[in-house]
Amino acid sequence: MFRGKNYKESAKLIDKQTQYEPQEAFELVTKASRAKFDETVELHVKLGVDSRHADQQVRGAIVLPHGTGKTVRVLVFCKEERVQEAMDAGADYAGGMDLVQKIQGENWFEFDTVIATPDMMGTVGRLGKVLGPKGLMPSPKAGTVTPNIATAVKEAKAGKIEYRLDKTNIIHCPIGKVSFGAEKLTENYEALIGAIIKAKPAAAKGQYIKSCVTASTMGPGIKIAAKQ
Numbered sequence: 001m002f003r004g005k006n007y008k009e010s011a012k013l014i015d016k017q018t019q020y021e022p023q024e025a026f027e028l029v030t031k032a033s034r035a036k037f038d039e040t041v042e043l044h045v046k047l048g049v050d051s052r053h054a055d056q057q058v059r060g061a062i063v064l065p066h067g068t069g070k071t072v073r074v075l076v077f078c079k080e081e082r083v084q085e086a087m088d089a090g091a092d093y094a095g096g097m098d099l100v101q102k103i104q105g106e107n108w109f110e111f112d113t114v115i116a117t118p119d120m121m122g123t124v125g126r127l128g129k130v131l132g133p134k135g136l137m138p139s140p141k142a143g144t145v146t147p148n149i150a151t152a153v154k155e156a157k158a159g160k161i162e163y164r165l166d167k168t169n170i171i172h173c174p175i176g177k178v179s180f181g182a183e184k185l186t187e188n189y190e191a192l193i194g195a196i197i198k199a200k201p202a203a204a205k206g207q208y209i210k211s212c213v214t215a216s217t218m219g220p221g222i223k224i225a226a227k228q
Contacts, residue, residue: 016172017118019225022189025214026182032219033178038069039216040174041185045196045226051165058171059164061142062195066184067159069177074156075099075111076149077120077138089150090157094178098125103127109134113156115144135162163196171196178216189214193226 013032020028026041033039051153076086076094083112086094093099093111100123102108114131116124116138124131124138131137140145142162146152163171193212200208212226 014220014222016223021133021222022224023182023186023220025224026185026189027110028222029185029214029216029219030178030182033216034221035216039178039218040068040070041176041178041216042212043171043173043175043179043189043192043214044213044221045171045173045193046212047165047169047171047196047204048207048210049165049169049201049204050124051167051169053203056164056201058196058199058201059139059141059162059197060199061144061160061162063158063160063189064188065191066176066180068161068174069180070112070174072113072156072159073111074113074115074153076153077114077116077124079117079119079214082117082149086115086153089153091153096120100127102125103130109136111136113144113160114138115146115149115152115156117147117149121145123198133216135164140224144180161192163192170226173215189224197227 014028026112029041047058049058051057064095074090076091078086078094079096080157083094114136122147128137143152143155161173163173165171173192175192177186209226212224214224215221
């Protein structure tokens with residue numbers, strides 16, 4: 001694989017064999033960032049569970065203490081009489097069948113988070129095949145199927161992220177931007193890893209957190225010594 005000069009320079013700062021303490025890892029992330037834009041910092045956590053089993057799923061949502069640094073565009077599916085309430089809470093789009101048709105007919109995806117009131121899930125269900133693969137389908141577990149529109153919209157705007165296992169039993173989540181600095185990134189990391197540990201399924205056996213790696217968009221991976 002071809003690696004650019006900046007990547008190679010950044011990689012020199014990091015010992016691939018070392019598992020760093022969180023604060024040190026995020027100091028290295030910020031030092032190793034050489035891109036001309038404010039890179040997103042991601043966390044990749046491999047868990048000792050089997051996502052093929054329903055009783056070993058790990059999924060939830062959390063509002064990070066310092067948000068993600070990303071402007072989140074929120075779409076709300078609700079009845080017509082609640083559209084204004086959603087817009088007042090800060091939603092970018094709100095509606096019902098009109099939005100379903102726009103997504104289906106125009107392949108429109110100008111949004112990052114989808115919230116739905118429970119009475120709209122029958123309608124939203126028609127979008128399962130297009131929203132599901134993009135990780136946009138509302139779910140009660142993530143708090144995005146709720147009668148409380150205002151709270152859900154405000155949390156999404158404040159930097160609420162959803163964490164869930166992929167098929168390889170890894171959770172991938174953004175936890176901020178390089179410009180946050182090591183301290184804020186560490187606090188966001190502690191909040192997320194704490195939530196993942198709390199969500200440990202009873203059926204999980206052996207070592208729960210197999211590995212934990214952080215990296216900025218263009219930077220090398222840095223191993224973190226994660227608590228169990």
